[in-house]
Amino acid sequence: MAARRSVQSLSETFHGLTLGSAQTGRLVSLTSRLPSSRSTSATPASPSNSATRSFSTSPATSSPLASSGSPTQSSPASFSTSSAAAATPSPTAATSSNLTTSAxxxxxxxxxxxxxxxxxxxxxxxxxxxxxxxxxxxxxxxxxxxxxxxxxxxxxxxxxxTASSKTRFEVHGSHRKMRPQKGSGAARVGTRQSPVLRGGGKTFGPKPRDFxxxxxxxxxxxxxxxxxxxxxxxxxxxxxxxxxxxxxxxxxxxxxxxxxxxxxxxxxxxxxxxxxxxxxxxxxxxxxxxxxxxxxxxxxxxxxxxxxxxxxxxxxxxxxxxxxxxxxxxxxxxxxxxxxxxxxxxxxxxxxxxxxxxxxxxxxxxxxxxxxxxxxxxxxxxxxxxIYVNGVRPSGPxxxxxxxSAPRVTCPYLNSNIGKTVTIVGKVLQLRGDSAVLDADGEINVTVPNGTHLEGGNAAQIIGKVQADLSVKTFTATDLGVGVDFELSKSVADVVQQNKDIFGGQ
Missing domain, CATH: 3.40.1370.10 (Ribosomal protein L4/L1)
Incomplete structure (x- = not known):
C-alpha cells in the first residue's frame, strides 16, 4: 500500500492532479491516450529519435483473370507508430505512443x-x-x-x-373397470386405457407442436x-x-x-x-x-x-x-x-x-x-x-x-484478337461433325463442343478463343433460332472494336 501511494503521489506531482485514488489512475490512463493533432506525444519526436513502423493499405494488384479461389488480399491500414526519445524527461511521452495515419x-x-x-x-x-x-x-x-x-x-x-400420441382419454374402448378391486387375486387395475397396460394411453406423450x-x-x-x-x-x-x-x-x-x-x-x-x-x-x-x-x-x-x-x-x-x-x-x-x-x-x-x-x-x-x-x-x-434520403432509398454495395469480358467480334477482327476470348454471332452455314462454319461478315471455322445442338441456317452465338489459324475453339455455343438481325450484330461488333477503351475490350 505504501509503494502504491508513493507511485500515486509521484503521478499526481507530474500531472498536477488532485483527484481521488480511483479517478486518478483512470484519468492518467485516459490522458496518455488522448490524441493531440493526431499525435499523443507531448514532445514532438524527431525522425532520428523515433522508431517508425509502416503498413501499406493499397490493395495487391491482381492478374486480369484471377481465380475466385485466390482472392486479392488488401493490406492492413497504414499507421506510423513513434515512441518519444528516451532522453526527454516527460512521463507522458515516455508512456504513450504516437499514432499517426499516413496521408x-x-x-x-x-x-x-x-x-x-x-x-x-x-x-x-x-x-x-x-x-x-x-x-x-x-x-x-x-x-x-x-x-x-x-x-x-x-x-x-x-x-x-407432427409426432403425436394418444392419452388415456383418446384411446378407443370402454372405460369401465376391468375387474373388481379385491377378491380376484390379481393386481388392482382400472380401465383398459391405463398407461401401465399395453395398448393404453401415453402419459405426457408428444403432441403436434412448432419447434x-x-x-x-x-x-x-x-x-x-x-x-x-x-x-x-x-x-x-x-x-x-x-x-x-x-x-x-x-x-x-x-x-x-x-x-x-x-x-x-x-x-x-x-x-x-x-x-x-x-x-x-x-x-x-x-x-x-x-x-x-x-x-x-x-x-x-x-x-x-x-x-x-x-x-x-x-x-x-x-x-x-x-x-x-x-x-x-x-x-x-x-x-x-x-x-x-x-x-x-x-x-x-x-x-x-x-x-x-x-x-x-x-x-x-x-x-x-x-x-x-x-x-x-x-x-x-x-x-x-x-431510410429515404431526399425521396431516394440508398441501395447497398x-x-x-x-x-x-469477351468482346463482340466478326470475321475481320479475328486477326487482332488471336489468343483472346471473344463472342461471335453469325449464321450457321455448315455442320461437319465436331466443327461448323459460321457466317459473321465472313466465314469462320469453329469447333462445336459435345452436347451442343446447332441447326443449319439458324443464328448461333459462339463464345470461344481465337486460334493462330483464325479458327475459334468454342467454349459455349447457343442456337438463337431465326429472326436475328445480323446487320445490327455487325454494327455492335464494329462499335465495340473501335471503342475498346469505352467497352472494356481486352
Missing part, C-alpha cells in the same frame, strides 16, 4: 474494398470474365457464432413437429454472406456462367434414344461418367460394378482414363475431394439426374432449396452467376438502409461489376 495511403474500410471473382465456363472451366464484388458480400471475417445461430435456426424451423425459433433477419443475412466469404477465402467458391448443365456424350445419347441400352446400363454409364468427370478412375475409392463395366464396353471411347482422384475436369471434385454442391437458378435435367445417380460424388440444388448449412457441408460450391447475385440480393438487409 499518402488512405485507410480503406470494408465497404470500400472489392475482391475479384472469375466467372468460368462449365464444364470446360475456361475463364470468361472477371468481376469485382464488394468485400461486404464475399470477404467478411469468419463468425462462427453467426453460422451456429443460422444453422440452429434453420434446423429448428425445418422440424415437422421453430426466431432469429434477427440482419443476423441471418450476414450469416449467409459469412458462409460465402468462408468459401471464397478458402478457394472453394467457383462461379460459372448461367445455364450450367452437364453435357452427356453424343454416342451415349444416340444409343439411349435407339433403345440399345436398358435402364441398368444407362444408370451404370451415367454413374461411371460422373465419377470420371469429378473424381477420376480410382479403384481404391469406388469399386467398378458390373453395370459400369458393361456400360463402358457398350459405349466405347467416351470414358477418358484419368489419374487417381483427379477427374477429367482437371479437378478433384468427387468423393476424394469431399464432394461438390452445384447450385443453379432452376432445374437442369442432365446435371440433377446424373448427380442423383452418383450422389457419393456431389449433389445439385436449386437456389430456393439452399440454406446456410448447404453452403458449409461439402468440399466446395459451384454456383451460377445469376444464382449468386440473387442470393446476395436476398441476404443484404443489414447493408441496405430503410454494387453486386458483381464486370471488368474483363
Amino acid at each position: 499518402s495511403t488512405p485507410f480503406l474500410t470494408l465497404a470500400n474494398k472489392t475482391v475479384p471473382v472469375t466467372v468460368f465456363a462449365f464444364p470446360t472451366l475456361e475463364p470468361r470474365s472477371l468481376e469485382m464484388w464488394s468485400a461486404q458480400h464475399l470477404h467478411l471475417p469468419l463468425r462462427r457464432d453467426l453460422l451456429h445461430l443460422a444453422v440452429v435456426y434453420e434446423g429448428d424451423n425445418t422440424r415437422q413437429g 421453430g425459433t426466431d432469429l434477427n433477419r440482419k443476423i441471418y443475412d450476414r450469416a449467409w454472406r459469412t458462409a460465402l466469404s468462408y468459401r471464397y477465402r478458402r478457394g472453394e467458391l467457383i462461379v460459372c456462367e448461367n445455364g450450367m448443365e452437364l453435357p452427356l456424350p453424343d454416342a451415349f445419347l444416340r444409343l439411349a434414344q435407339d433403345g440399345a441400352l436398358d435402364r441398368a446400363l444407362e444408370d451404370g454409364f451415367v454413374q461411371r461418367y460422373v465419377r470420371t468427370l469429378l473424381n477420376g478412375k480410382d479403384n481404391d475409392l469406388v469399386s467398378e460394378s458390373a453395370a459400369d463395366a458393361t456400360a463402358s464396353s457398350a459405349v466405347t471411347g467416351i470414358v477418358t482414363k484419368t489419374t487417381s482422384g483427379v477427374g477429367s475436369l482437371g479437378q478433384t471434385w468427387g468423393r476424394a475431394g469431399h464432394r461438390t454442391t452445384f447450385i443453379t437458378s432452376d432445374h437442369r435435367p442432365n446435371l440433377f439426374t446424373s448427380l442423383e445417380m452418383a450422389g457419393e460424388h456431389g449433389r445439385a440444388l436449386v437456389l430456393k432449396d439452399v440454406d446456410v448449412k448447404d453452403l458449409l457441408e461439402t468440399g466446395r460450391i459451384v454456383i451460377e452467376r445469376d444464382a449468386l447475385r440473387e442470393m446476395i440480393e436476398r441476404h443484404q438487409s443489414d447493408l441496405v438502409s430503410r 454494387p453486386i458483381g461489376q464486370q471488368v474483363v
Whole structure:
C-alpha cells in the first residue's frame, strides 16, 4: 500500500492532479491516450529519435483473370507508430505512443474494398470474365457464432413437429373397470386405457407442436454472406456462367434414344461418367460394378482414363475431394439426374432449396452467376438502409461489376484478337461433325463442343478463343433460332472494336 501511494503521489506531482485514488489512475490512463493533432506525444519526436513502423493499405494488384479461389488480399491500414526519445524527461511521452495515419495511403474500410471473382465456363472451366464484388458480400471475417445461430435456426424451423400420441382419454374402448378391486387375486387395475397396460394411453406423450425459433433477419443475412466469404477465402467458391448443365456424350445419347441400352446400363454409364468427370478412375475409392463395366464396353471411347482422384475436369471434385454442391437458378435435367445417380460424388440444388448449412457441408460450391447475385440480393438487409434520403432509398454495395469480358467480334477482327476470348454471332452455314462454319461478315471455322445442338441456317452465338489459324475453339455455343438481325450484330461488333477503351475490350 505504501509503494502504491508513493507511485500515486509521484503521478499526481507530474500531472498536477488532485483527484481521488480511483479517478486518478483512470484519468492518467485516459490522458496518455488522448490524441493531440493526431499525435499523443507531448514532445514532438524527431525522425532520428523515433522508431517508425509502416503498413501499406493499397490493395495487391491482381492478374486480369484471377481465380475466385485466390482472392486479392488488401493490406492492413497504414499507421506510423513513434515512441518519444528516451532522453526527454516527460512521463507522458515516455508512456504513450504516437499514432499517426499516413496521408499518402488512405485507410480503406470494408465497404470500400472489392475482391475479384472469375466467372468460368462449365464444364470446360475456361475463364470468361472477371468481376469485382464488394468485400461486404464475399470477404467478411469468419463468425462462427453467426453460422451456429443460422444453422440452429434453420434446423429448428425445418422440424415437422407432427409426432403425436394418444392419452388415456383418446384411446378407443370402454372405460369401465376391468375387474373388481379385491377378491380376484390379481393386481388392482382400472380401465383398459391405463398407461401401465399395453395398448393404453401415453402419459405426457408428444403432441403436434412448432419447434421453430426466431432469429434477427440482419443476423441471418450476414450469416449467409459469412458462409460465402468462408468459401471464397478458402478457394472453394467457383462461379460459372448461367445455364450450367452437364453435357452427356453424343454416342451415349444416340444409343439411349435407339433403345440399345436398358435402364441398368444407362444408370451404370451415367454413374461411371460422373465419377470420371469429378473424381477420376480410382479403384481404391469406388469399386467398378458390373453395370459400369458393361456400360463402358457398350459405349466405347467416351470414358477418358484419368489419374487417381483427379477427374477429367482437371479437378478433384468427387468423393476424394469431399464432394461438390452445384447450385443453379432452376432445374437442369442432365446435371440433377446424373448427380442423383452418383450422389457419393456431389449433389445439385436449386437456389430456393439452399440454406446456410448447404453452403458449409461439402468440399466446395459451384454456383451460377445469376444464382449468386440473387442470393446476395436476398441476404443484404443489414447493408441496405430503410431510410429515404431526399425521396431516394440508398441501395447497398454494387453486386458483381464486370471488368474483363469477351468482346463482340466478326470475321475481320479475328486477326487482332488471336489468343483472346471473344463472342461471335453469325449464321450457321455448315455442320461437319465436331466443327461448323459460321457466317459473321465472313466465314469462320469453329469447333462445336459435345452436347451442343446447332441447326443449319439458324443464328448461333459462339463464345470461344481465337486460334493462330483464325479458327475459334468454342467454349459455349447457343442456337438463337431465326429472326436475328445480323446487320445490327455487325454494327455492335464494329462499335465495340473501335471503342475498346469505352467497352472494356481486352
